[in-house]
Amino acid sequence: xxxxxxxxxxxRILATPEELEPVARYxxxxxxxxxxxxxxxHYGPLVLTLHRLSHPFEDHAKAFAPQRFVxxxxxxxxxxxxxxxxxxxxxxxxxxxxxxxxxxxxxLARMAISLVGRDTLILVPTIDLMLQWHGQLQxxxxxxxxxxxxxxxxxxxxxxxxxxxGYLHMERVGNRFGFLICDECHHLPxxxxxxxxxxxxxxFRLGLTATPERADGLEEEMFELLGPIRYRTEIADLEGDYxxxxxxxxxxxxxDPDERQAYDAAYxxxxxxxxxxxxxxxxxxxxxxxxxxxxxxxEGRAAYAAYRMQKHLARASRAKLRSVWKLLRKHAGQRVxxxxxxxxxxxxxxxxxxxPVITHKTKLPERKNLLDGFRSGRFSCLVNxxxxxxxxxxxxxxxGIIVSGSGSVRExxxxxxxxxxxxxxKKAILxxxxxxxxxxxxxxxxxxxxxxxxxxx
Amino acid sequence: xxxxxxxxxxLRKDRLEPRYQDPxxxxxxxxxxxxxxxxxxGIGQTLEELEEITQPIVNGYRxxxxxxxxxKLLLDRSTFRMENGERIDFRSNVFTLSTLRLAQSGLGxxxxxxxxxxxELNLDPxxxxxxxxxxxxxxxxxxxxxxxxxxxxxxTYNVALVQGLxxxxxxxxxxxxxxxxxxxxxxxxxxxxxxxxxxxWPQEGxxxxxxxxGPLSILxxxxxxxxxxARLFPVICTLSKWRLEARLQLKEGPITTLIVDDSQxxxxxxxxxxxxxxxxxxxxxxxxxxxxxxxxxLKEAPLVKLEQQExxxxxxxxxxxxxxxxxxxxxxxxxxxxxxxxxxxxxxxxGRVPLAIGVDRGLAKKKELIQPLATSPWFAxxxxxxxxxxxxxxxxxxxxxxxxx
Numbered sequence: 001x002x003x004x005x006x007x008x009x010x011x012r013i014l015a016t017p018e019e020l021e022p023v024a025r026y027x028x029x030x031x032x033x034x035x036x037x038x039x040x041x042h043y044g045p046l047v048l049t050l051h052r053l054s055h056p057f058e059d060h061a062k063a064f065a066p067q068r069f070v071x072x073x074x075x076x077x078x079x080x081x082x083x084x085x086x087x088x089x090x091x092x093x094x095x096x097x098x099x100x101x102x103x104x105x106x107x108l109a110r111m112a113i114s115l116v117g118r119d120t121l122i123l124v125p126t127i128d129l130m131l132q133w134h135g136q137l138q139x140x141x142x143x144x145x146x147x148x149x150x151x152x153x154x155x156x157x158x159x160x161x162x163x164x165x166g167y168l169h170m171e172r173v174g175n176r177f178g179f180l181i182c183d184e185c186h187h188l189p190x191x192x193x194x195x196x197x198x199x200x201x202x203x204f205r206l207g208l209t210a211t212p213e214r215a216d217g218l219e220e221e222m223f224e225l226l227g228p229i230r231y232r233t234e235i236a237d238l239e240g241d242y243x244x245x246x247x248x249x250x251x252x253x254x255x256d257p258d259e260r261q262a263y264d265a266a267y268x269x270x271x272x273x274x275x276x277x278x279x280x281x282x283x284x285x286x287x288x289x290x291x292x293x294x295x296x297x298x299e300g301r302a303a304y305a306a307y308r309m310q311k312h313l314a315r316a317s318r319a320k321l322r323s324v325w326k327l328l329r330k331h332a333g334q335r336v337x338x339x340x341x342x343x344x345x346x347x348x349x350x351x352x353x354x355x356p357v358i359t360h361k362t363k364l365p366e367r368k369n370l371l372d373g374f375r376s377g378r379f380s381c382l383v384n385x386x387x388x389x390x391x392x393x394x395x396x397x398x399x400g401i402i403v404s405g406s407g408s409v410r411e412x413x414x415x416x417x418x419x420x421x422x423x424x425x426k427k428a429i430l431x432x433x434x435x436x437x438x439x440x441x442x443x444x445x446x447x448x449x450x451x452x453x454x455x456x457x
Numbered sequence: 458x459x460x461x462x463x464x465x466x467x468l469r470k471d472r473l474e475p476r477y478q479d480p481x482x483x484x485x486x487x488x489x490x491x492x493x494x495x496x497x498x499g500i501g502q503t504l505e506e507l508e509e510i511t512q513p514i515v516n517g518y519r520x521x522x523x524x525x526x527x528x529k530l531l532l533d534r535s536t537f538r539m540e541n542g543e544r545i546d547f548r549s550n551v552f553t554l555s556t557l558r559l560a561q562s563g564l565g566x567x568x569x570x571x572x573x574x575x576x577e578l579n580l581d582p583x584x585x586x587x588x589x590x591x592x593x594x595x596x597x598x599x600x601x602x603x604x605x606x607x608x609x610x611x612x613t614y615n616v617a618l619v620q621g622l623x624x625x626x627x628x629x630x631x632x633x634x635x636x637x638x639x640x641x642x643x644x645x646x647x648x649x650x651x652x653x654x655x656x657x658w659p660q661e662g663x664x665x666x667x668x669x670x671g672p673l674s675i676l677x678x679x680x681x682x683x684x685x686x687a688r689l690f691p692v693i694c695t696l697s698k699w700r701l702e703a704r705l706q707l708k709e710g711p712i713t714t715l716i717v718d719d720s721q722x723x724x725x726x727x728x729x730x731x732x733x734x735x736x737x738x739x740x741x742x743x744x745x746x747x748x749x750x751x752x753x754x755l756k757e758a759p760l761v762k763l764e765q766q767e768x769x770x771x772x773x774x775x776x777x778x779x780x781x782x783x784x785x786x787x788x789x790x791x792x793x794x795x796x797x798x799x800x801x802x803x804x805x806x807x808g809r810v811p812l813a814i815g816v817d818r819g820l821a822k823k824k825e826l827i828q829p830l831a832t833s834p835w836f837a838x839x840x841x842x843x844x845x846x847x848x849x850x851x852x853x854x855x856x857x858x859x860x861x862x
Contacts, residue, residue, distance in 0.1 A: 007794050008652060010672040014801075030675050032654050032766045033798065039676050060797075063825060171652070172791075195681055198673070301516055325567045333560045347593070351586035352567075354555040354574050356548070361594060366545050373552070380556045 002050060002057035004043075006175035009199025011038040011046070011061055023049050040174045041225060044094075044203030061201060064119040064178035067157050071114060072142050080238065081108045084231040088206060089115065095227035096185060096207035100235040101417020102243050105208045106133065106393070109181050110140050113158070116204050118178030122160045123196060125187045128358070131368055132393055133160045133183070148173075150364040163187055166196040174199040182207045185226055189218035197225040211413055235413075235420070243420045244398070246428040250444065251327075252436040253319040263438060266310035273303035314438040315404040316345040321352055323433050327401055328353065328381065335374065335396040338383040339415050341404040346385040349403065357383045386411070388418060395421035400430040406443065458533070458687060459614075459621035461707070463526040466622065473705070473715045475618040477723075478523065480611035488518055489527060489607035496531050496602045504537060505595045523614075530613055536601040540592035548589060551578065605726065612724045616691060619723065622715050623687040626705040627678050628670035633699035636663045638757040640695050645760055645770045647692045649795075651685040656766050680706070691725035737846040741773075744849045751778040752856050758784060763802050763810055771812070775856055783811045783859045785852065787843075790820045797826070803835040813855045814840045815847045838862070 002015040013020065013027060013036040020027055026042040038046060043061060050057045077085070081104055084097045093116060099105050113120050122137075124130050127150040137145045137158055146159030148169055155173055180200050182188055185207030188197055197205070207226035212219055223229075235243060255263055274281055277300075279289045294300035328336065340346040343359045350357035356370045356379050373379040375396055382388070382397075400419045405411060419428040434440045465476040478485055491514055499507050511528050518524040555574050564570050571582035578585060590596070605613070623629065635641045648655055648669065658666040669689070671682035686703070693699055700718040707713070717723070745754045758774035761784055771784035788796040796816065803812065814836065821830055821842045830836050839858055841851050 005794070005797060007798075008672045010676065012672075012794075012798075028675055032656055032675070034764065034766070037672065037675060039673065060825070191680065195673075195679070198677075301521070322567070328559060329564070332562070347590055351589055352571075354551050354571070354585065354589065356552045357590070363542075365542075366548075369545070369549065370552075373549070378556065379552045380559055 002055065004047070004057060004059050004061045006040070006061040006063070006201060007037075008171040009040050009174045009195070011040060011043055011201070012036075013038060015057075019055070022053055022055065040170075040199045040201045041197060043175075043201035048203070061175050062178075063175040064202075065157075066117055067119060068117060069114045069120075069141050069143075069158070071110060071140050073140070075107065075111060077107065077111060078104060080233050081111065084108055084233075085111050085115070087231040088112065091227060091230040093179075093204040093206070095205075095230035096209065096212060096223070098209055098212055098229055098232035100233070100238060100243060100420070101210045101414060102395075102420035102422070103233070103238050105183070105210075106136055109183070109206065109208065110137070112181070112206050113137075113141075113179065116179045118202075118204065119157045119176060120159070120179040120181065121166070121173075121177040121200070121202070122158075122181045122183060123163050123166050124160065124183045125163055126387060127162060127364060128367055128371065128387060129183065130160050130162050131364070131371070136393075163193045163196055167192055170196050170199040175201050177202050179204040180206070182226060185209045185222060186212055186214055186219075188225060189214065189216075189221040194221060194225060210417060235416075244422045244426045244428045246416070246420060246430065248416075248430050248432070250432045250434055251323055252434050253317065253323050254436050255313065255317050255319055255438070259313050259317050259319070263310050263313045263435075266306040266313070267439075269306035270303045270310070273299065273306075310439070312344075314435040314440045315341060316348050317435055320403055320433050320435065321349070324349065324353070324401060324403060327399070327431060331399045333380065334399050335377070335394070336381045336399040336401060337388065337394065337397045337418055338381060338401045338403060339388070339405060340383065340385045341406055343385050345404055346383050349383045353381070355379075355381045355383050357385075358387055359385045360387055362387075393421065394418060395423060397421075398423070398426050398428050400428070402430065402432045404433075404440070458624070459526050459529060459617045461621060461625065463522060463529055464618055464621040465520070465522055465526070466618070468713065471711065471713050473622060473707075473713045475615070475622060475715075475717075476523075477615045477618065477721060478611050480608045480615070482611075485611055486607045488514070488524060489610045492524070492527055492531055493604060493607060493610060496535060496599065497604050499599050500602065501598050503596050503598050507599065508595075526617070527610060527614055530610065530617060531602075534603055534605075535599055537594065537597040538600050540597065544588075544592040551585070551589060554578070609726050613726050615721070616694060616723050616725050619715070619717055620687040620690050622705060622707075623690055623703060624683040625680055625707055626683050626686050626703040626715070627680060628668060628674055628682075629686050629689075629701055629703035630666070630668045631693060631699060631701050632660070632664070632666045633693075633696045634660075634662065634664045635696050635698070637697070638759060640697070641665075642757065642760070642770065643695065644689075644692050645768065647689055649770050651688060653682060653685050653689070655768070657768055678706075694723050694725040738772075741846060741849065745852070748849050748853060750853050750857070752776070752853060753778075755782075761810060761812065763799075763812075764806060767798075767802060769799070769810075769812065773852075777856070777860065779860070781811070781859060783813055783856050785813045785815060785847075785855075787815045787817075787847065788820055789817045793820060793823060793825065796820065797829055800829050800833045800836060803839075804833060811859055812839070813852075813859070815843050815852070815855075816840065818842050818844050 002013065002019050005012040015036060020036060023046045026038045026046050027036040030037040047059060084099065085108060088095050088097055097108065122133055124133055130149050134145050134147055141158065143158060144156050146154045146156030148159060148161035149165035155176060177200065180202035186209045187193055205226045212229065274290055277293045279293060280286050281290060294304040338349060346357050346359055349355060358367055358370055370382065374382045374394060397419045400415060402415060416430050419430060432444060434444050467474045467476065492511060495507060495510050515521055515524040515528055554577055558570060558574055575582040575585045653669050654671055656668045660666055669686060673679050673681055693701060698719055703715045705713060705715060742754055752775045755774040755776055758771045761769040761771060763769050769786055772787045773785045774782065776782050799814065820826060839855060841855050
């Protein structure tokens with residue numbers, strides 16, 4: 001008789017090699033404990049194969065149970081949500097759905113939770129998203145919802161966790177859930193994060209993302225752990241009907257003469273140093289080489305300081321702060337999200353305009369207070385450095401101001417997504433502040449390489 | 458521990474060599490002393506201020522990465538004040554006020570707006586800006602710094618270099634000779650505590666060879682257990698004679714080998730062994746010594762081989778006046794998997810190993826364990842359930858059970 005146990009994110013299997021022949025590709029002999037072993041994620045195919053062959057087995061691994069998750073309010077899905085759920089269900093409830101931000105991914109997830117009816121774990125990349133899912137699920141199902149992350153560690157039939165906490169706890173709770181939902185699942189293939197999905201035995205899996213493509217090409221690993229893309233739709237398909245219509249505006253700012261002079265000097269300094277050291281910054285390893293060379297000498301460290309100085313001037317110049325002020329006045333009374341690339345700029349804006357700031361340093365209760373305050377209108381503006389890039393639902397926001405950002409297309413698309421939640425008569429507008437004639441011009445060009453930005457307003 | 462970007466090493470062929478520092482080098486001792494002094498004299502200064510003071514020392518040193526590493530180790534020892542959260546309410550009021558003012562028309566320029574908001578709080582605009590986020594971690598003062606000697610800092614740095622590399626390791630193999638039971642036991646207890654897995658090959662005399670990794674390791678090359686392996690290293694440094702070999706991959710670089718042994722003279726200062734030893738252990742030992750039965754609590758519990766590669770680290774070992782030796786292993790709420798495995802092994806090898814087992818009541822109530830415990834003949838005969846810590850009377854009763862068999 002085959003006996004299957006859950007053991008720290010793996011399956012410990014007691015059986016003879018002959019008994020395991022039909023599932024041999026999933027298992028390996030472990031001489032440390034004198035048993036066969038398989039990755040937790042192979043529980044589904046392994047058990048299904050044995051079951052289909054009427055092979056007798058004892059399942060001591062599974063610690064999840066059927067549940068009846070009934071939504072308190074009737075759900076009326078939109079056509080794209082209905083189509084996505086159908087496609088995913090047809091695909092053995094194992095796969096990824098690609099929907100633009102704001103198009104109702106969490107509602108789709110709630111429908112899937114009711115459909116699957118098993119203990120469910122939802123994994124999210126940030127604490128803000130964890131809190132948001134927690135609130136939504138608690139309201140929708142009227143159940144105590146568990147939390148793992150931000151100092152909380154409470155497991156319930158429905159539990160929300162950050163990927164980081166999942167990584168820490170999956171050895172212990174990997175067998176507690178039959179359904180795994182990975183929100184913003186493009187994060188999954190990272191070196192450590194992928195272990196969350198490997199150590200979970202959940203046979204049913206749903207990946208949600210607006211941007212499945214990864215610069216490192218590791219999407220294949222995501223498909224292996226969560227299944228293939230079962231359904232996909234883009235911003236352009238939903239704009240107007242299910243997403244707010246939007247406008248994009250680039251605002252070029254001119255540095256003040258003294259800042260311009262300082263910028264030019266710092267820029268020339270570090271570029272000259274790179275050139276003299278034989279570093280070509282436009283090559284894939286150029287940046288890494290530059291950093292290594294900078295660390296070796298006093299001149300190098302001075303060059304690195306110059307690099308940081310010119311970056312700071314481009315990111316947070318007085319001219320940019322004046323532009324932010326103009327936009328705040330123009331959109332007085334509206335809900336405005338301000339994005340920066342770094343914490344220092346976020347706090348500079350907070351201190352200049354006396355505005356709430358959320359960074360990774362903001363503690364859980366205050367984050368919640370600030371987000372709730374922004375949603376309710378108690379605070380009309382919210383400054384953040386990257387932490388609200390993804391997923392966090394702020395439907396009331398109609399204006400976005402990108403004060404600084406990276407060249408990442410994903411980051412840019414996600415930031416646009418923050419203001420696209422539909423609202424009556426709402427027209428979203430995203431401003432991108434660019435310090436003219438600085439490195440930011442090139443950075444902006446790089447991040448706009450997405451269909452959502454290839455349009456004329 | 459040092460982060461990967463602070464680790465100095467050389468790569469020769471496929472072998473990694475940490476750049477150990479001579480803890481007796483006058484130049485390094487001077488650098489270490491200067492940095493330690495900053496923290497010793499820095500009580501009350503903020504992290505930002507301390508960084509300003511240490512930056513020229515760190516960046517002005519010939520090898521800034523080394524200085525940064527030393528500085529990181531000092532920061533790890535430092536305790537900064539934690540704000541009590543009072544400023545959160547103050548901030549919330551400021552933001553409510555700023556929202557109201559921003560919604561007004563005819564507000565004028567930015568300076569005017571700042572004046573209006575600050576005046577309502579009886580503050581100067583710049584002062585308000587400074588106070589608003591004054592509770593950020595970088596702006597908190599240093600409260601405690603347990604000092605150490607410059608030499609101890611350099612020795613800690615050398616250990617931290619190895620730990621930093623082990624963070625990226627997939628497995629490690631350790632050969633050691635240790636005549637004393639205590640350090641050996643400490644090592645095996647630590648392995649159990651970290652839930653690492655081992656293959657053990659006892660060698661001649663007091664020699665041992667063990668390979669350490671985790672459950673997933675036989676299925677994939679994984680750095681999942683790197684943190685546990687790194688935490689193990691200070692314990693390894695307490696052994697008499699040892700040689701460690703680890704396989705690791707830095708970022709996406711080539712697979713490399715790290716070899717470290719006792720000849721490098723690495724010394725762990727106050728190693729954080731991460732093992733919680735409840736005070737009840739000492740209370741139990743005292744109470745047991747007072748009981749009148751024929752059992753004596755042995756000073757050191759040996760390792761017990763169960764089967765193939767499975768070893769048990771008993772919590773206590775006892776000897777009866779008639780020479781019978783019995784070991785006791787306690788299982789707490791985090792030992793679910795180990796207990797299940799132990800029940801199987803003991804049933805399979807019935808009678809071969811004199812091992813009594815005590816199970817925490819909370820663990821025994823877990824639905825996954827109710828049936829295995831109820832149907833285990835070994836547990837029925839040689840096991841018991843306890844709350845918090847096993848009472849002496851119950852332990853003696855269980856030990857007496859072995860005399861009858």
